[in-house]
Every structure is written in C-alpha cells, then in structure tokens.
Amino acid sequence: MRVTLVDRHNHHLFQPLLYQVATAGLSAPEIAAPIRGILRSHRNATVLLGNVDAVDRQQRAITVDGVRIEYDFLIVAAGVSHSYFGNDAWAEHAPGLKSLDDAFEIRDRVLLAWELAERAESESERRGLLTFVVVGAGPTGVELAGALAEIARHTMAKNFRRFDPRTAKIILIEAGDRVLPSYHQRLSAKAEHALRRLGVEVRTGSRVTDVDEAGVRLSDEFIPAATVLWAAGIAGSGVGGMLGSTLDRAGRVCVDGMLNLADDPQVFVVGDLAASTQEDGTLVPGLAPAAIQMGRYAGRAIRRRLKGSEVRPFEYLDKGSMATIGRSKAVAEAGRIRLSGGVAWLAWVFIHVLFLAGFRNRLVVLFDWAVAWITFRRGARVVSDGAAARRLEQWRDSRPKLPGEGNRTSTLPEDGSA
C-alpha cells in the first residue's frame, strides 16, 4: 500500500491543550509536532502540505491546490470548525479556538486588553477592556474561563499600577441550563461551583443575540466587553460538503456502520467530521479517543478488505472525558466513574501529558506546568508585533480627537489610586 496524507497544516496539533496556548500557559511547539517527523519511519507514507479543494468520487480523485491525486480508498478526517449559527459576521469580534492561529489570535487579544487597560482614560473604557466574555460552557469554554480568571487573580498580580487586576470580570455565557451539559449533572454543579470560586460570573439560560466590537448583546442586556471568545457550536469542514453525500444539521457527513458513505464503500469518513450513530442511537462524540479509534478502524478495514477478510462494523469504546477548571480542579467521567476536584485534575494532567506527541514535549510541558503551578506565572505572555501595532492604531483611532493629539497627557494618576 502507498499512503498519501494531505493536510493544510504541516503539524499535528494536540487540541486539548490549545486553550493553554490561547491563555499564554504553553507555547505552540509544546503542543504541536511536524506530521512529516511523526511519520518519518513509515516509508510507504508520503506527506503533502496542501489544501483539498475538490473531491471527484466518480473518477476516484481529489484535487489538492489544483493538482489531481487519484485514490483507491479515501479516508476523510478533515474535522470541524466553529459555527456562529448563521451569524458569520460575529466571527471577526468573537474568535473561536480550533487551530494554532486561533490560539495566537486569542492570546494577542487577551494580553492586549490588559495592556490597554493600563492606558485607559476613563473608568468605563477600562471596565470594557477588563471584561472578558466566553460564549459556550462546554469543556473549551469552561477551560478558557477558568484560565482567564486565574490570569486576573494571580498572573497579573502586581503587574499594573493604575488598577487592581482582580477587578477584571470573566463572564461565561451558556444558552443551556447548566455548564458542561454533556457531563453528569453532579459534575456540572461541581464545575460551576469551582468556576464561581475562581471569580467567574456564570450565566446559564442566556442566549447571545448579537456580537460587535463593543461587546455582546443578550436578549435583554448589553455587556460592554473588548474581548469576546466563541466556544459554542461546530460546523463540519468544507471537505465534507465536497463528497456530495448526506450531511447532518451540523455539516457532519452521515456514515454507515463501517464508516463508509452509504453509496460508496471506497470512502471512509472518520473523526469529528463523521456523523456515526451508535447502537443506542446517539452519535459517537467529537472527542480525540473516538477520532483515533475511527482512524485505526478505517486503516485496518482497508487492510482486511484487500486480504479478502471479513470486516466488522465500527464499535466505539467510550474512554470517558474530562475538563479542567483552573490550576488544580477538574471533572472527569468514564462510564459510572465520576471524579472531581484535585484527584480529577491529577488524572487530567497525567492523561494529557501521556497523549502529547513527542517525548521532549511531554518533559517540557510537565516542567512548564510545575513552574506555573508553583509561581502562578504564565511563560508565554508574548504579543506579536503586528497585533500590537494594529490594536494600538485601532485604539488611537477610537479616541475622541483633541487639539494637539500627539501631546496629550495621561489623565489618570500613576499611584494606583484610580
């Protein structure tokens, strides 16, 4: 067999720790590894950096940046992106978190909001800059909110002279009636309690009706906020639509029990992009263990078919799920086992380090976490020059124009009494 792996990124990304990059806890190379390096000893595997822009199932070929590649079997594992439920204009004001670029964008926005808060010239301006809204209280939203609260409480302590960082507001908005809706109610309650103790304002049963550069509108209220992060809703990757097959409402590709398209056994769809139904009628969840199991299954199924052996339907083995809340609390669920607090957090650390690609990364991440745990510091508090220049220009343009603009003096005291 010859295997060709096409991806528009040159790296494999460990998404479960992406929120750490977005909140300056870890740096990018700690959670990403070059795909080419991972597959270096598989001599029959070729890695191509490229964007899949068409699939022709009749001719059994895909097009990568205009170049045709023929296949005997096609495994589509293109994942999902964010959904703004038909309000794509919100994306500009409320970035989601799926890729390293998203994480850098969020990190720049969060850190620059703090920087500009030191330069704010009125209390209302500062309040907007120090209000961080996270929309969606699934695992990603909860993890982001917890990390932002810790930044306000601990990381930024003593860093500013004109305000107290603990006055920052972190608001977590969820349309459903509880945080972590896919977890058992008891764990949701524990997670909400832990978030509130960290100082996060949790608002369940609240639906966002608009997002713009000034903040977030709920049905009956406007929250001024310079930083809004989107952790609600998923949409299947565009590659799913190129297959010309049935999609579910979230744009995932409907597959049969063998993870094939109903009318095409040469095409497998695996991972987050697959809408694969289990025996009890529920969908296989969009989790890393499910994606790994599906990938393995598709590889083995092809091998068995080539040998003429029988192929059994895919069976998902639920390995549980976990979410962390701040530096020492988490919730974890595997079948009937439910853990919360410090024990769950230790399990979370262990499992996340275990699954990181590369031995060096495991050591470096463990070391960085240990340092952060002891000192409360976040080692990756770096804003890109371009983002800083753009945000400063935007900030300057938004100020009321005064005569002698260039020579304005700061109106706030430097002694922290503001």
Ligand SMILES: Cc1cc2nc3c(=O)[nH]c(=O)nc-3n(C[C@H](O)[C@H](O)[C@H](O)COP(=O)(O)OP(=O)(O)OC[C@H]3O[C@@H](n4cnc5c(N)ncnc54)[C@H](O)[C@@H]3O)c2cc1C
């Ligand atoms: C912030 C975050 C936190 C998460 N936390 C957890 C967790 O704690 N535990 C857990 O189990 N799961 C977690 N997940 C889910 C988990 O990461 C996914 O289930 C898993 O990555 C799915 O794997 P996949 O291969 O289906 O898709 P992905 O990992 O998304 O990979 C899809 C790949 O397809 C490529 N691609 C897409 N379109 C194209 C195209 N047109 N051309 C070329 N390449 C393309 C992309 O570049 C990408 O590399 C998290 C996800 C996110 C976003």
